Amino acid sequence: MTRMTPSEAFVETMVANGVTTIFGIMGSAFMDAMDIFVPAGIRLVPVVHEQGAAHMADGYARVSGRHGVVIGQNGPGISNCVTAIAAAFWAHSPVVMITPETGTMGQGLGGFQEANQLPMFQEFVKYQGHIANEHRMAEITARCFDRAMSEIGPTQLNIPRDRFYGDIDVEIAEPMRLDRGPGGAASLDEAADMLAAAEFPVMVAGGGVVLGDSVAEAITLAERLGCPVVNSYLHNDSFPASHPQWCGPLGYQGSKAAMKLIAQADVVLALGTRLGPFGTLPQHDMDYWPKDAKIIQVDADHKMLGLVKKISVGICGDAGAAAIALAERLDERILACDVNRDHRAQLTAAEKADWEAELEEWTHETDDFSVDMIKQAIDEEDNWLHPRQVLRELEKAMPARVMVSTDIGNINSVANSYLRFEEPRSFFAAMSWGNCGYALPTIIGAKAAAPDRPAVAYAGDGAWAMSMVEIMTAVRHEIPVTAVVFHNRQWGAEKKNQVDFYGQRFVAGELEGGESYSEIARAMGAEGVRVDQLEDVGPALSAAVDAQMNAGKTTVIEVMCTKELGDPFRKDALSVPVRHLDKYADFT
Numbered sequence: 001m002t003r004m005t006p007s008e009a010f011v012e013t014m015v016a017n018g019v020t021t022i023f024g025i026m027g028s029a030f031m032d033a034m035d036i037f038v039p040a041g042i043r044l045v046p047v048v049h050e051q052g053a054a055h056m057a058d059g060y061a062r063v064s065g066r067h068g069v070v071i072g073q074n075g076p077g078i079s080n081c082v083t084a085i086a087a088a089f090w091a092h093s094p095v096v097m098i099t100p101e102t103g104t105m106g107q108g109l110g111g112f113q114e115a116n117q118l119p120m121f122q123e124f125v126k127y128q129g130h131i132a133n134e135h136r137m138a139e140i141t142a143r144c145f146d147r148a149m150s151e152i153g154p155t156q157l158n159i160p161r162d163r164f165y166g167d168i169d170v171e172i173a174e175p176m177r178l179d180r181g182p183g184g185a186a187s188l189d190e191a192a193d194m195l196a197a198a199e200f201p202v203m204v205a206g207g208g209v210v211l212g213d214s215v216a217e218a219i220t221l222a223e224r225l226g227c228p229v230v231n232s233y234l235h236n237d238s239f240p241a242s243h244p245q246w247c248g249p250l251g252y253q254g255s256k257a258a259m260k261l262i263a264q265a266d267v268v269l270a271l272g273t274r275l276g277p278f279g280t281l282p283q284h285d286m287d288y289w290p291k292d293a294k295i296i297q298v299d300a301d302h303k304m305l306g307l308v309k310k311i312s313v314g315i316c317g318d319a320g321a322a323a324i325a326l327a328e329r330l331d332e333r334i335l336a337c338d339v340n341r342d343h344r345a346q347l348t349a350a351e352k353a354d355w356e357a358e359l360e361e362w363t364h365e366t367d368d369f370s371v372d373m374i375k376q377a378i379d380e381e382d383n384w385l386h387p388r389q390v391l392r393e394l395e396k397a398m399p400a401r402v403m404v405s406t407d408i409g410n411i412n413s414v415a416n417s418y419l420r421f422e423e424p425r426s427f428f429a430a431m432s433w434g435n436c437g438y439a440l441p442t443i444i445g446a447k448a449a450a451p452d453r454p455a456v457a458y459a460g461d462g463a464w465a466m467s468m469v470e471i472m473t474a475v476r477h478e479i480p481v482t483a484v485v486f487h488n489r490q491w492g493a494e495k496k497n498q499v500d501f502y503g504q505r506f507v508a509g510e511l512e513g514g515e516s517y518s519e520i521a522r523a524m525g526a527e528g529v530r531v532d533q534l535e536d537v538g539p540a541l542s543a544a545v546d547a548q549m550n551a552g553k554t555t556v557i558e559v560m561c562t563k564e565l566g567d568p569f570r571k572d573a574l575s576v577p578v579r580h581l582d583k584y585a586d587f588t
């Protein structure tokens with residue numbers, strides 16, 4: 001036991017957990033602790049907005065596999081973080097949200113910046129620690145850090161601002177880390193028997209493969225089975241794209257090859273994935289999920305097993321450890337799928353080749369509205385670019401070991417077809433939360449964790465405007481990134497719903513203001529490049545990444561795009577409206 005202040009206990013517990021970077025905005029609520037961050041070896045990265053800070057902590061955690069930490073002033077500074085913590089929750093990121101609170105003697109009086117901060121986050125954190133007594137500062141702080149890892153998600157540490165002061169006797173605990181096993185022997189045996197009898201197995205490599213750093217184990221198991229491997233939705237980095245068995249992602253704007261192949265499966269091995277509903281919806285007019293296939297699901301969280309899809313076997317375990325255990329069991333069995341291994345490989349290669357050829361020819365959208373927009377652009381002698389052509393050129397110019405974050409929106413979702421990776425912890429999206437303003441701050445956090453890797457963010461102009469001020473954070477604190485802004489002057493994803501379901505009656509979808517995001521970037525101290533020629537797309541990205549890696553410069557590439565639209569974002573949730581009141585019926 002050592003005599004120290006609660007602030008020292010708080011900081012020393014973070015040091016014990018390897019914390020070297022915190023994102024946030026300074027505030028009086030935690031200033032006593034903040035005063036000793038520097039001698040403790042902790043860097044506080046001041047941001048422009050607290051939502052950006054929490055996204056940065058998310059990106060930092062997703063790349064490093066370590067805790068991402070965010071802190072802010074009590075009340076409004078903390079409430080600003082809710083949206084980003086929700087995104088971290090759905091990404092299973094070990095983010096620790098530190099929420100200084102109104103002092104205990106003023107609570108309930110409606111004082112300055114007072115709020116009940118625990119209910120704000122309860123739906124989006126795995127554990128909530130509250131410091132009711134400063135003598136428990138180190139204990140509860142340590143538990144928040146431990147639970148973020150063991151529960152695989154964000155936790156909240158709520159500290160009334162007067163609890164940072166005093167003198168206490170403290171023992172700083174060593175971090176506690178779980179050694180996750182492969183799952184129960186009986187379920188592993190049953191799964192191995194099922195895989196051995198399968199004639200057309202397909203593996204879905206999910207986020208658990210990435211979080212567990214288990215790509216090598218997934219490859220070993222996939223090669224033993226000789227099965228097609230598809231990525232779960234928005235986990236394009238869960239299996240290397242260069243591998244012959246890789247087929248691309250499922251879900252919205254995913255790979256047709258992946259969908260056609262999984263449709264033929266008699267056994268699906270869902271490795272490290274909850275099989276989320278949005279990631280298995282029909283797409284490209286294909287209801288591809290196999291109706292009669294047996295499903296083996298592996299997930300570290302037992303509550304996810306069988307939650308979305310009816311499964312035949314559930315394995316509660318680490319994706320990598322389960323893959324090793326299954327591969328060992330399969331080595332002891334005769335596999336039915338060995339008989340047609342060559343045929344399956346040929347079919348996989350053929351479907352992939354067909355999809356690549358289709359992507360190469362799919363240069364613009366072909367629905368009537370998009371065609372009209374293209375004609376209008378030609379009539380006005382604009383040089384605006386087709387989003388799919390731009391995405392293809394960006395794909396070709398991507399550097400080795402790149403990290404990419406994508407925002408929510410139409411063009412960003414179409415990017416799902418074009419983003420391919422060779423290593424895990426490379427692709428970041430807002431997952432099922434789907435919030436705008438995600439991509440830029442998240443990639444800044446990722447870059448802070450991995451400064452040796454190129455970092456690129458994709459955002460549409462609507463989402464970009466929500467978080468572009470964090471360019472100042474990147475510039476001020478020398479965390480260089482590259483951002484690609486698809487400037488099509490509209491809320492494209494929702495506008496497509498108005499095209500398909502509401503007779504092209506457009507309400508609040510236009511973003512026509514004449515803004516120049518490249519000029520705004522330069523005003524914030526970054527490089528700004530405007531691109532309106534297709535042949536300039538790849539060179540612009542290459543030059544920006546070179547400036548990022550070799551000169552420490554942040555660059556915003558503003559790509560002027562047509563207003564053509566992809567598939568409706570929520571086709572599953574909309575239908576052609578029926579109106580009963582005459583004034584509305586006549587309007588339709």
